[in-house]
Amino acid sequence: MQRKKLAVAVLLAAMTAMPAFAAEEKHQEDGKYLTKDDVPTYNVKEDGTVDWYTYSGFRRYHSECHVCHGPDGLGSSYAPALADTMKTTEYADFLYIVAAGREKITASQVSKMPGFGDNKNVSCYMDDIYVYLMARADGAIPRGRPKKRDAKPATAKAYEEECYEG
Numbered sequence: 001m002q003r004k005k006l007a008v009a010v011l012l013a014a015m016t017a018m019p020a021f022a023a024e025e026k027h028q029e030d031g032k033y034l035t036k037d038d039v040p041t042y043n044v045k046e047d048g049t050v051d052w053y054t055y056s057g058f059r060r061y062h063s064e065c066h067v068c069h070g071p072d073g074l075g076s077s078y079a080p081a082l083a084d085t086m087k088t089t090e091y092a093d094f095l096y097i098v099a100a101g102r103e104k105i106t107a108s109q110v111s112k113m114p115g116f117g118d119n120k121n122v123s124c125y126m127d128d129i130y131v132y133l134m135a136r137a138d139g140a141i142p143r144g145r146p147k148k149r150d151a152k153p154a155t156a157k158a159y160e161e162e163c164y165e166g
């Protein structure tokens, strides 16, 4: 009896501690959200407002990637659904694949992901596209253009200018 009560108390304590714990796992620097390991991540507020980078990623994805990977990351007969594959893709691998491209050749077909390392409309927005796709992979945002977004942070403007100049 005593033991059971203790177990319940411990469970309740763990449950109430959880939201605070989850909040601690990500932090932000001028509107850019990062995990505790400093990997870029998305943020969606209760009313559906997304952080700037997630919104920007939506736009970049739909100008450069959706022709092959389908709208909303859902895939096509030609290229995989990134809303699925991103569930198991590490940040570093994503950066590498998108910059360098990838080719799979089998007896019956060639599957080719072009490299975007030299395309600034992609390379200047790698993190944006990454966090957008992670939000889709985690089911944190629905299909379509996010209806509300945070204002563009000064850091994002500065980074963009520097990236296009360099």
Ligand code: HEC
Residues within 6 Å of the ligand: 061, 064, 065, 066, 067, 068, 069, 078, 079, 080, 082, 085, 089, 094, 097, 098, 102, 103, 104, 111, 112, 113, 114, 116, 122, 129
């Ligand atoms: C011309 C068509 C095409 C475009 C445009 C394209 N991709 Fe791809 N992508 C592919 C194909 C095909 C594959 C599968 C390659 C393979 O089989 O190895 C792929 C694979 C990938 C993968 C690896 C998926 C996995 O299986 O783990 C990532 C990540 C990816 N693409 C991201 C992007 C992003 C981000 C963009 C936009 C900047 C983009 N792709 C634009 C065709 C494309």
